[in-house]
Amino acid sequence: MLTYGDGLADIDTAQLWAFHQQHGKMGTVTGVRPISRYGELAIDGGRVRVFSKKPQADEGFISGGFFVFHRRFFDYLENEDNCVLEREPLDKLTRGGELMSYTERHK
Numbered sequence: 001m002l003t004y005g006d007g008l009a010d011i012d013t014a015q016l017w018a019f020h021q022q023h024g025k026m027g028t029v030t031g032v033r034p035i036s037r038y039g040e041l042a043i044d045g046g047r048v049r050v051f052s053k054k055p056q057a058d059e060g061f062i063s064g065g066f067f068v069f070h071r072r073f074f075d076y077l078e079n080e081d082n083c084v085l086e087r088e089p090l091d092k093l094t095r096g097g098e099l100m101s102y103t104e105r106h107k
Contacts, residue, residue: 019100025098025099027093076088
């Protein structure tokens with residue numbers, strides 16, 4: 001299991017671990033719905049129907065920054081300063097169908 005140095009989230013790590021063990025793939029990333037940085041408008045014919053201040057997104061996920069990997073994942077990392085987790089290593093897992101997402105629907 002890993003996260004970034006500034007990782008902070010309401011993630012049930014026991015459930016995250018159980019989900020990772022259940023699916024049998026090499027990696028799991030937490031998927032969270034972001035809170036908008038802006039107020040959101042629903043407009044109909046120029047009339048504002050809904051004004052919502054910084055709502056949580058209804059669609060799409062972003063990385064919650066908490067991961068679980070099988071130790072074989074180290075084979076995907078290069079021992080070079082330019083090795084960036086979010087680029088080649090995670091891209092390889094994704095292309096190979098080995099990255100799953102744990103989201104709030106799993107709670």
